[in-house]
Amino acid sequence: MDPHLLRTFVTVVRRGSFSAAARELGYTQSAVSQHIASLEADLGTVLLFRRPVAPSEAGARLLEHAGPLLIRLDAARADITRMAATPNAAVAVGASPLAVKPRLPAALAELRRQHPRTELTLRVLSRQAVLDEVSTGALTLGLVDGIAAPSDPLRLPEVAPLTGVVRAAGDDELVAAVPADHPLAGRTSVRLPDLADARWIDAPEAGLPLAQLRANAEFGGFRPALAYDGTDVATLAALVAGGHGLAVLPRPVAEAAPGVIGVPIAEPRLVHCVEVVHAGGLDGPAAGLFKALT
Incomplete structure (x- = not known):
């Protein structure tokens, strides 16, 4: 059912005249007559008596539906227009x-x-x-x-x-990330000072910088055996799993990495935030x- 034809039908009934509806809608009177004829052909029944202009029984029933339908169509058009006029955030x-x-x-x-x-x-x-x-x-x-x-x-x-x-x-617990076959892999916890002289991977962007370990632990050591200049955490974890050195990682990251065991750091008490x-x-x-x- 064409909403333009439906709007013409409602206007004709409200104005009680084909010519008055034509003036309001900006159509010719013959165009209004064609709209009504097309709508009647679509629905297969007479909707308007012409002399005088009045809705038939089917037309009166259609009128009950037409008001809410046209209101919803107008609301939808206004909503889409507002959406189109508002730039996306x-x-x-x-x-x-x-x-x-x-x-x-x-x-x-x-x-x-x-x-x-x-x-x-x-x-x-x-x-x-x-x-x-x-x-x-x-x-x-x-x-x-x-x-x-x-x-x-x-x-x-x-x-x-x-x-x-x-x-x-x-915050996440920090762990020492070690290969699955590393001697520390079976430990329940480890002290960070005890690992100061271990082989470390220096990956300042993909992992936690060794400089931060020194600054927060307040002692030296943590010399890199390998430097990784990249931002891919999976690559860092693969280097740990391959035995190239240790890294300090958040527990969820270490636990999700294949071939890597995360040993909790008991001392000093630090977290990843x-x-x-x-x-x-x-x-x-x-x-x-x-x-x-x-």
Whole structure:
């Protein structure tokens, strides 16, 4: 059923005249007559008596349906027009590799559920690049990770104008990631100072920088046997599994890596934490994402 024909039918009944309906709708009188004839042909029954103009029994029943149908069509048109006129919100998120899981995917899924038209971008960058691009406005939000005492903030470099720095919900236990056949693999825990002279993989972006271990543990050592200059956590885990050196990782990351065993670090008491940073002015989907993460 053509809604244009239905609108003509309703107008003719309301005005009681083909000519009056034609003037209101901007059609010729013959066009109005053709609309009514086409609608009657479509439904296979007479809808209007012509002299005088009045609805038939079928026309009266159609009139009962026509009002709500046309209102819904007008509402749908207005809604789509407003949607088309409103630009899509855009949220660009940057995260250091170990800051991506497990919180961010779930938070992004919730954002898409609540704001399906949001243009969403996720970039995995170095920690410094995340901070730099949030401060310049290239990123809406940033997630950076690191090592800290359970109640301490991360030691982030000074970057302006970061007006929001909030700890993400939940910290992860740190473990020494070792190959499955390593002598430490069967231990229930290990002291970090006892590993200071072990062979380490220096992967400052894909893993936790050895410099952070030294700074938080407040002792030396942790000399690299191999350097990995990349951001792929899976590659770092494969290097550990291959016996190229140890790494300190969040427990969920180590447990998910094939051929890697995570031995809990009992001393000093440190955790892997993620901080969410922004440069202010969050609203709409970005504000909702920030709330979901913190």
